[in-house]
Amino acid sequence: MRNMKDIQRLFKLAGRIRSFIILTLLRCPFDALRTVVLAIFLQFAFEAIGKGNQNELFKVCMMYGIGSLLLFLYNGTVWTLYATYVTKWVGRIRRKLFKHISCLSLQQIEARPSGEWITRLNSDVQAATALLNQSLHLPHAVVSIVNLCVSSIILVVMNPDIFGLIIAFVIPHILINQLYIAKQMVRDAISVQEMAARNTTDMNAIITCADTAILYDAQDFLLKRFEESSLELGRANMKIQHRRALGNGLLPLMGMCGYLVILLVGGRWMAAGTMTFGELTAAFQYRGGLLTGSMMFINSMINIKTAIAGVKRINDTMDITMEE
Amino acid sequence: MSIHIENLSFSYGEKQILHDINLDIESGENIGIVGVSGCGKSTLLKLLAGLYSVQSGIIEVCGARRPEDIRKNVAMVMQSTMLFPASIKDNITCGHPLSDEAIRQACDAAQLTEWIASLPDGIDTFVGERGGKVSGGQAQRIAIARAIAKNAPVVLLDEATSALDGETSKAVLSALESLTRGKTVVRVSHRPEDLSGCSRIYRLEGGRLYNA
Numbered sequence: 001m002r003n004m005k006d007i008q009r010l011f012k013l014a015g016r017i018r019s020f021i022i023l024t025l026l027r028c029p030f031d032a033l034r035t036v037v038l039a040i041f042l043q044f045a046f047e048a049i050g051k052g053n054q055n056e057l058f059k060v061c062m063m064y065g066i067g068s069l070l071l072f073l074y075n076g077t078v079w080t081l082y083a084t085y086v087t088k089w090v091g092r093i094r095r096k097l098f099k100h101i102s103c104l105s106l107q108q109i110e111a112r113p114s115g116e117w118i119t120r121l122n123s124d125v126q127a128a129t130a131l132l133n134q135s136l137h138l139p140h141a142v143v144s145i146v147n148l149c150v151s152s153i154i155l156v157v158m159n160p161d162i163f164g165l166i167i168a169f170v171i172p173h174i175l176i177n178q179l180y181i182a183k184q185m186v187r188d189a190i191s192v193q194e195m196a197a198r199n200t201t202d203m204n205a206i207i208t209c210a211d212t213a214i215l216y217d218a219q220d221f222l223l224k225r226f227e228e229s230s231l232e233l234g235r236a237n238m239k240i241q242h243r244r245a246l247g248n249g250l251l252p253l254m255g256m257c258g259y260l261v262i263l264l265v266g267g268r269w270m271a272a273g274t275m276t277f278g279e280l281t282a283a284f285q286y287r288g289g290l291l292t293g294s295m296m297f298i299n300s301m302i303n304i305k306t307a308i309a310g311v312k313r314i315n316d317t318m319d320i321t322m323e324e
Numbered sequence: 325m326s327i328h329i330e331n332l333s334f335s336y337g338e339k340q341i342l343h344d345i346n347l348d349i350e351s352g353e354n355i356g357i358v359g360v361s362g363c364g365k366s367t368l369l370k371l372l373a374g375l376y377s378v379q380s381g382i383i384e385v386c387g388a389r390r391p392e393d394i395r396k397n398v399a400m401v402m403q404s405t406m407l408f409p410a411s412i413k414d415n416i417t418c419g420h421p422l423s424d425e426a427i428r429q430a431c432d433a434a435q436l437t438e439w440i441a442s443l444p445d446g447i448d449t450f451v452g453e454r455g456g457k458v459s460g461g462q463a464q465r466i467a468i469a470r471a472i473a474k475n476a477p478v479v480l481l482d483e484a485t486s487a488l489d490g491e492t493s494k495a496v497l498s499a500l501e502s503l504t505r506g507k508t509v510v511r512v513s514h515r516p517e518d519l520s521g522c523s524r525i526y527r528l529e530g531g532r533l534y535n536a
Contacts, residue, residue, distance in 0.1 A: 067342050113452050188461045209406045211375055212467075215395055215417075216474060218408070221419025225410065 003186070006311045007138075007304075010128060013318060014092045016085075023082045024139045030075045031143050031296075032150035035289030038068050039154075040050075043282035077215045082139070090129045097121060100318055108320060114208070122318050123196050127189065127310025134307070144296035151289035159275070160281045162262060169258035170294050173250060175297045181247045182305045188240045189309030195233040202226040239305065242278065247302060248304025255291060262287065291305065325384075326351040326478060326508040327372065332381035334367060341367050343531040345381070351477070354509040354520030358536060359528035365512040368528065369480045372510060373398045386477055399471035401503070403483035405463040412440060413447040416469045426473060433471035433502035435495040436462075461496055468499040480502050481511040483520050 011017050040063040048057040098121060101109075109117065131138050155163040202225045206213070214220045266283065269275040327349040334342040340363040349355055359365050370376045371383055374394030382389065384399040404420070407415050416422075417432055427447070431437050439462060443449045449468070451458050458466070471479060484500060485493070511519055512528075516536070519525050527536040 108509070110452070115409070205409050209408055211370070211402075212406060212408070212470075214375055215398065215400055216372055216418040216470060217395070217420070218418035222408065224419070225408075 001306075003308050003311075004288060006308060007131065009313050009315050009318075010043050010093070010131070013096055013314070014089050014176075016089070018267065019085055019238050020089075023085055025074075026078045026143050026147045027082065027139055028143050030071065030078070031147040031293065032289070034068075034071060035147060035151055035285065036154065037064065037071065038281040039289070042285055043278040044276035047276065062175070073318045079090035086129075086132045089132060090125070093129060094121070094125050097125060097314060100320075104320060113174060113197070113201035114204045115128075116197045118200045119193065119197040124193060124310045124313040124317075126192060127307055128314050129310075130307040131304060131311065134303050136259065136296060136303050137307075138300065138304060141300035141304065144293040144300060147289055148293035148297065151286045151293060155283065155290065158279070158286070159283055162266070162287070164263060165262055165291055166258055168285050169254050169261075170290065174294055174298060177247055178301065179324060181243045182298070182301045184243060185240065185302055185305040186308050188236065188243065190304040191242065191313070192233065192236045193309050193313055195229065195236045199226070199229040199233045202229045232306040247298065251295060258287070258291075263315065265290055325349070326353070326386060327374075328382065328384040329372075330382040332368075332371065332378065334364075334376070334379050335373060342371075345533050347526070347533060349508055349510065351440055351508055352506060353524070354522050355511070355535075356522035356525040357510065357512045357528050357533070358516050358519060358525060359512070359514065361514055363440070364531055365514075365528055366436050366482055367509065369400065369482050372478075373400050373480055374527070383393045398478045398480060399474045399476040399478050399503070400480040400482065401464070401484045402466050403460065403472050405460070405467040407451050407458075407463055407466060409452060410444075411445075411448045411450055412436075412466060412522060415451060415466050416473050418470065422473055430469040430473040432471050432498040434465045436465050436469055436499075440481070447519055461493075464496050465476060469504050472503050479507045479509045481509065483511070483513050483518075484511070 010055050011020065043058060044060045045057060045064075048060055071298065101117060139233065155166070202222070206219075206226060209218075209222065213222050215316075234299045260283070266275060270277060272282060325348055327347070329345055329347040332342055332345040333340070341435060345368070353500035357365055357368065364484070367376070371378060372385065372394075374385070374388075377391055380387070383394070385394045388394045388397060395490075408418075416427055431440060440449075451463070473474050481504075485497065509522075513519055513524060516525070525536040527534045
């Protein structure tokens, strides 16, 4: 909840929230529609193949081709608009942060190491804006929820048993990710930002204290400090990468287990005559949509939690008020 | 002879800063150089400290001519003290293995002992590079303690007393007295009154050195 408030504050700072909502809403239907179009295509195509009807198969393929083309044209247009929005959004945050810091008194500036300010202007902004410009980010989380809901509803209507089997593998996966990966990510990401600030300060000292360091033969001392803080930063980053790797390792394990169970159960239903091959293929497609949606959601949440560290530090900077 | 300067000239690109400077300073002598801002006082001190290489002429400090050898014989305190982003102890030792006794003596002489004792982490207290966590006077006294700990025969003071006021001034002046006792001292300042106590005072003007 607090994280949501932090994100809300960042959006208020950047402004133009309405444009963001509109663009995200425009982006929402794509994945769900693609899943539905592909599932319908596979179902009808395999049924046409089963009947040996070449004419119907050609029609289905043509419809699918046209549908896909329109869908990708729409998606490309929305993403182009979104990319422009994000570039301006990042620029606005950086400008406002810079303006705020430059209005602080010298006493306030000098109260923190220079590396802290440089980190706030650079890597904190980069970390926070990853909310919108990383490969999987906030809009993806919204899109994935829509995709999840649509795929789930269709699967429940189509075959509630298969839906139950899929959910039995998806829910533990999401829970493990949230409890053991995403939750720890905020703490790890904050630690990375703090280490980055110390590292920048140590790097800065090599330049700003150059005369004193040369005169007192302290270059090795400063370089050693820089090396130590670089190693600490590396270790903090490594922690995040380990958690990501753990998440990535879980994906094939849970995915493959679910796939095999549905294949075995579906095969039995087909043998019993309660399910056609086309229906099983479509069910697999909806399962794909559901899994892609949940994976996209999990990864977006991990990225959002990592970005929260930067968001919190930006908000913290904006909270520093000018002293009288 | 502690410092020998002969026909020294120095320029930043096309801009000539120092012209044909000649100066001899005996061991234990305390001399002052006065001049307006930008006249080249700090450049002359950086050359004397071995921070800049001589372009033309000779600088000899305690018999050393190479900058790396000159630096071993010189300690310097500047007006705007930049501290390392490290502890007070590390700022004094500069990472060198100094004995606790030597550090304590440097702190005593720089009037830091009482203040350090009042800090929760004592001498291991972290200070910012611009002295953000300590006052200007405290930062300057840490720089003086660093210079005392180096125990170099030549001490250079660049506007070291120009920005002092009130109580801070007293403590810093006392610390500077401990630092310069028995040493060859070159002070530069834009205010002639800061150079009281110098045996000779020179005026740096148009890149040339004149008797003041």
